[in-house]
Amino acid sequence: MLNKKTIRKIFGISVLLLFLLSGACSTGKPPVAKVAAVETAIIQARENIAATYAPLELKLAIDKLSQAKALMKQKDYLPAGRLLDEALVDAQLAEAKSRSQLKKIRAAELQDSIDALHKEIEFKSRVQ
Numbered sequence: 001m002l003n004k005k006t007i008r009k010i011f012g013i014s015v016l017l018l019f020l021l022s023g024a025c026s027t028g029k030p031p032v033a034k035v036a037a038v039e040t041a042i043i044q045a046r047e048n049i050a051a052t053y054a055p056l057e058l059k060l061a062i063d064k065l066s067q068a069k070a071l072m073k074q075k076d077y078l079p080a081g082r083l084l085d086e087a088l089v090d091a092q093l094a095e096a097k098s099r100s101q102l103k104k105i106r107a108a109e110l111q112d113s114i115d116a117l118h119k120e121i122e123f124k125s126r127v128q
Contacts, residue, residue, distance in 0.1 A: 028077045028078050028081070029077060030072055030075075030077050030080075031068075031072070031077060031080055031081040031084055034068075034081060034084035034085070034088070035065070035068070035069070035072075035084060037084075037088055038061065038064075038065050038068075038084050038087045038088045038091060039065070041061070041087075041088055041091035041092055041095065042058070042061055042062060042065065042087075042091045044091075044095050045057075045058055045061070045091050045092075045094040045095040045098060046058070048095050048098035048099050048102065049098050049102065050094040050095060050097070050098040052098070053097055053098040053101040053102070054093065054094035054095075054097035054098050054101075057090050057091070057093045057094035057097065058090075058091070058094040060086075060087070060090040061087045061088075061090035061091035061094060062087075064083045064084070064086050064087035064090065065083075065084070065087045067083050068080040068081075068083040068084045068087065071083065
């Protein structure tokens with residue numbers, strides 16, 4: 001026969017498991033703020049020409065946003081929130097890759113300008 005201490009432990013563990021499982025099954029609140037954050041991140045990525053320099057990451061973000069919105073219509077908020085988290089990271093990565101590539105291009109243009117100036121200075125010093 002079980003003693004009182006063992007029964008209390010089993011009851012406590014059962015209550016804890018019931019609480020955790022009921023939380024996992026709940027749909028929660030609509031992640032409206034996350035949708036706005038993802039949409040803003042996608043806009044910023046597009047402004048940094050992510051379609052050219054990070055098309056895969058941008059497409060992943062857009063697709064995950066669409067999937068999350070579909071889940072939200074079904075009131076399945078927990079998986080929608082997870083997808084939105086992933087979409088936000090994808091959009092931010094697309095923006096970062098695009099900005100990085102744009103900076104590399106600008107740096108190369110500046111280097112070309114510097115090289116041209118060096119050549120001009122060298123040419124003028126020879127003429128004089």
